[in-house]
Amino acid sequence: MQETFLKYLEYEKRYSKHTILSYKLDLSQLSSYIKNTSPEFDLENANHLLIRGWIVSLVESEIQPKSINRKIASLRSYYKFLLRQGTIQKDPTSKIKILKTRRKLPQFVNEKDMNLLLDNCEFNNDFEGARDRLVLEMLYSTGIRLTELINLKGSNLNFHNRTIKVLGKRNKERVIPFSVSLEKVIKQYQVERNKLTNGYENQNLIVTGSGESCYPMLIYRIVKKYLNLFTTIDKRSPHVLRHTFATHLLNKGAELNAVKDLLGHSSLAATQVYTHNSLDKLKSVFDQAHPKA
Incomplete structure (x- = not known):
């Protein structure tokens, strides 16, 4: 069974x-x-x-x-x-209770450090430099998951509407908008990618230096390499950039439901964890601005 x-x-x-x-x-x-x-x-x-x-x-x-x-x-x-x-008549897990857990707040890169990374970091003027920059920009600017980035096809990009079609968990599709600045990074990467592949066509957008499909550990190494230069947070993984994307959006006043849809969450419960981080920002604003704070 x-x-x-x-x-x-x-x-x-x-x-x-x-x-x-x-x-x-x-x-x-x-x-x-x-x-x-x-x-x-x-x-x-x-x-x-x-x-x-x-x-x-x-x-x-x-x-x-x-x-x-x-x-x-x-x-x-x-x-x-x-x-x-109809194999069993009674569910033996009906009396089983889940264990209490301490919910950890997701770590994220603060806005200042993220801007320093993307605006001041010197990427190599070659394929690897263009790819590394795109990996960082894509994860931070769209909030997509590691597996979603690896499986992203060039055909999923719509430059006319500046949107990306992403295949998420349980094969659920969602469409994410991207900025003019990310469009420039994508096109710069595509120029270098075309030089590298020399006619060899891999459908995946992100590829290795030999033109093969990308793999998780490579993305981890890229993210860790650059985050090490600009942040002191403990965790430095691709998912941290997804957390950073969500937290920065909420800090700037984005609606929770909109962030939920962008992240591809099935319910608000998964997205609400980020409100704790944005709440710290609100408290800081209150302490500075309110006369009775």
Whole structure:
């Protein structure tokens, strides 16, 4: 039944390969626990006591609550699927509660440092310099995810409307506008890219120095290299630039719903975490401007 469930996630829910692998590992871990502790049971007839025992074992192994909650979410999806299929009559996860977690505020680069990076950094006058600048500008100016950037095709760019069509999580498409300044960076990169590929056509916009499709670690290295020069924040990853995009928009007065749509979030809950950062800015403005502050 596990394979049927995984196919359901792939073909009907259209989850990514990475997400499906996570579900598979979670189910496999619980299955192994049941086999070792109560061999008379299996994954399909497990009760809530067995599942709770597995969760306790994860806590005792000092696995982070956030990771455990993700595993619980995987199990809930699986047993709800079995319930709909008529394989089980009762959901054993209905009595399982998620663990309390401390929600960390997303780190972001402050506006001054971001401007210094993009306006004052000296990029090499070659393909790699043009590509590195585009990677930074694209992540910060559009807020797209790492995988979305890697999979972005040249055909997804519309220079007439200055928009980018992005294929996000669960194959959901969204359209993001881009600025005149980003358009110039894209076109400068395309000139260098055309020299490099010498007729070899790769559909992906961002490519390696040999014209091959880009890969996650290369983007990580590019982002870390340049953020190291201009910021002291602990985390220096592509996702930090996505956080920076959202935070700066909200600091400038953008509506939360608009930022949600630009980021491709399915609900406001995921976007609201950025309001905590913009709230600090509002408090600062209040302290400076209000006569009774």
